[in-house]
Amino acid sequence: MDISLKKELIKKYSPKSPVLKDVIFAFFVGGFICSLGEIIFYFFNSLLSVSEDTSSIAVTLILIFIAAVLTGFGIFDNIAKYAGAGTLVPVTGFSNAVVSEAMDSSSEGLILGVGAKIFNIAGPVILFGLCSGILYGIIYYISLFI
Amino acid sequence: MKRITELDGSIRFFSYSAVGGYEERRGPLGEKFDYCDDSDKFGQKTWELSEAEMGRISLNIALSKAKLSHEEIDILVAGDLQNQCVSSSLGLSGFGIPYIGVYGACSTCTESLMVLSSFMNSNKEIKYGAAITTSHNSAAERQFRTPIEYGGQRTPSAQWTATAAGSFILGREGNVAIKEYMPGKIIDGATSDGSNMGAAMSFSAADSILSYFAETSYPISHFDYIITGDLGKTGSNLLCDILKKEKPGIEKFHIDCGMLLYDFEKKDVHSGASGCGTSASVLSTHFLPLLESGELKRVLFLSTGALMSPSSLLQGENIYGIAPLIFLENINL
Numbered sequence: 100m101d102i103s104l105k106k107e108l109i110k111k112y113s114p115k116s117p118v119l120k121d122v123i124f125a126f127f128v129g130g131f132i133c134s135l136g137e138i139i140f141y142f143f144n145s146l147l148s149v150s151e152d153t154s155s156i157a158v159t160l161i162l163i164f165i166a167a168v169l170t171g172f173g174i175f176d177n178i179a180k181y182a183g184a185g186t187l188v189p190v191t192g193f194s195n196a197v198v199s200e201a202m203d204s205s206s207e208g209l210i211l212g213v214g215a216k217i218f219n220i221a222g223p224v225i226l227f228g229l230c231s232g233i234l235y236g237i238i239y240y241i242s243l244f245i
Numbered sequence: 246m247k248r249i250t251e252l253d254g255s256i257r258f259f260s261y262s263a264v265g266g267y268e269e270r271r272g273p274l275g276e277k278f279d280y281c282d283d284s285d286k287f288g289q290k291t292w293e294l295s296e297a298e299m300g301r302i303s304l305n306i307a308l309s310k311a312k313l314s315h316e317e318i319d320i321l322v323a324g325d326l327q328n329q330c331v332s333s334s335l336g337l338s339g340f341g342i343p344y345i346g347v348y349g350a351c352s353t354c355t356e357s358l359m360v361l362s363s364f365m366n367s368n369k370e371i372k373y374g375a376a377i378t379t380s381h382n383s384a385a386e387r388q389f390r391t392p393i394e395y396g397g398q399r400t401p402s403a404q405w406t407a408t409a410a411g412s413f414i415l416g417r418e419g420n421v422a423i424k425e426y427m428p429g430k431i432i433d434g435a436t437s438d439g440s441n442m443g444a445a446m447s448f449s450a451a452d453s454i455l456s457y458f459a460e461t462s463y464p465i466s467h468f469d470y471i472i473t474g475d476l477g478k479t480g481s482n483l484l485c486d487i488l489k490k491e492k493p494g495i496e497k498f499h500i501d502c503g504m505l506l507y508d509f510e511k512k513d514v515h516s517g518a519s520g521c522g523t524s525a526s527v528l529s530t531h532f533l534p535l536l537e538s539g540e541l542k543r544v545l546f547l548s549t550g551a552l553m554s555p556s557s558l559l560q561g562e563n564i565y566g567i568a569p570l571i572f573l574e575n576i577n578l
Contacts, residue, residue: 105434106436109441109444113402173394176393176395178396179397199395204392220395
């Protein structure tokens with residue numbers, strides 16, 4: 100059978116993802132996580148009078164911690180199955196990617212298992228995040244002289 | 246050269262067993278499994294060893310059902326989904342039986358039965374041989390996809406790798422015989438989408454089924470079923486479309502193991518079950534008992550395999566499919 104005919108058949112019979120449902124779930128779960136972040140920020144900044152910068156860091160840390168604990172107890176993936184981008188895009192997705200890989204590779208030892216594989220999935224975020232940071236820094240530095 | 250090898254009917258299923266995990270126990274065939282471990286761990290520390298132990302347990306159960314000692318088994322043919330087939334080697338090392346490891350991805354069940362019957366056909370002194378197939382959801386997810394606890398969404402065409410093992414002891418007595426076998430060809434699946442393996446494998450299943458009927462003199466009605474391994478909903482629909490066009494009527498005989506293992510209401514397995522344990526456990530829990538009881542007389546059984554590696558997929562290579570075929574018959578009817 101011709102390859103192009105095969106491709107046509109695959110396209111015809113492969114069911115499509117329920118995009119509208121996925122987007123609605125992602126919107127509400129992602130929105131809930133961001134609202135939770137705002138509440139944590141308000142708690143530190145307004146109630147405890149912590150500076151804005153430090154309060155922002157506290158928000159990130161607490162969300163990472165919650166996602167890590169939920170991953171450890173095997174709950175996160177069940178939420179993410181419905182939430183999709185809602186849990187993936189906020190910092191919770193990064194936390195889950197690191198912790199789940201660490202859990203999986205722990206059977207292969209601390210150095211060559213966890214150490215070598217912990218950033219298997221989160222690696223691109225770190226690499227390209229750093230690259231973007233450096234690029235932004237250079238542009239910012241040049242803009243100071245203009 | 247003919248692709249089909251005819252056997253004299255002296256190679257029979259002497260005993261068989263199936264072992265599964267939590268989801269398999271909850272499925273429609275759950276009660277027919279010989280043993281299921283709800284933790285999926287089988288008392289082991291790692292998922293890889295859990296799969297090895299599952300294979301070992303299933304062979305032990307098949308041996309005890311047959312009232313045989315492992316010393317009476319002359320040859321083992323086994324395979325799984327792990328790198329270098331390490332699950333089979335680790336799990337079966339303690340038996341001290343001459344061993345042949347095979348890899349056919351999810352087609353391993355049929356491939357191992359085919360290799361074993363070929364050995365037994367050429368050497369009549371082999372009284373008993375065993376074929377063992379295992380796959381483990383967690384070990385496979387770790388190796389082929391993402392970490393087990395990673396939170397992501399799967400496409401509707403994705404399948405759920407079965408945590409299941411099937412062991413078959415072939416001997417010279419029994420009701421169900423392997424009458425013929427036919428090796429599969431490596432067929433381009435025309436996609437590199439690892440979440441759509443059912444569709445990729447459907448072309449190889451179509452090739453094997455159509456080639457078989459082009460070569461054999463049997464009419465389609467000679468068989469009760471044409472059973473495929475793990476095409477799932479997507480792959481089954483695609484296969485039936487091809488069969489309908491090429492040989493109308495034949496698609497009505499098709500049934501897929503990947504659609505039988507799980508309850509689609511209880512577990513969102515998307516397109517269905519996959520993994521070589523699927524066809525092995527469904528053959529052992531469903532089709533062989535039906536053949537034994539006489540409810541079915543003759544079936545064609547093709548496990549379907551997706552030939553690829555995580556690296557080949559990332560490099561954009563297509564998934565290739567393979568579908569070896571065996572003809573099973575209750576010869577005492």
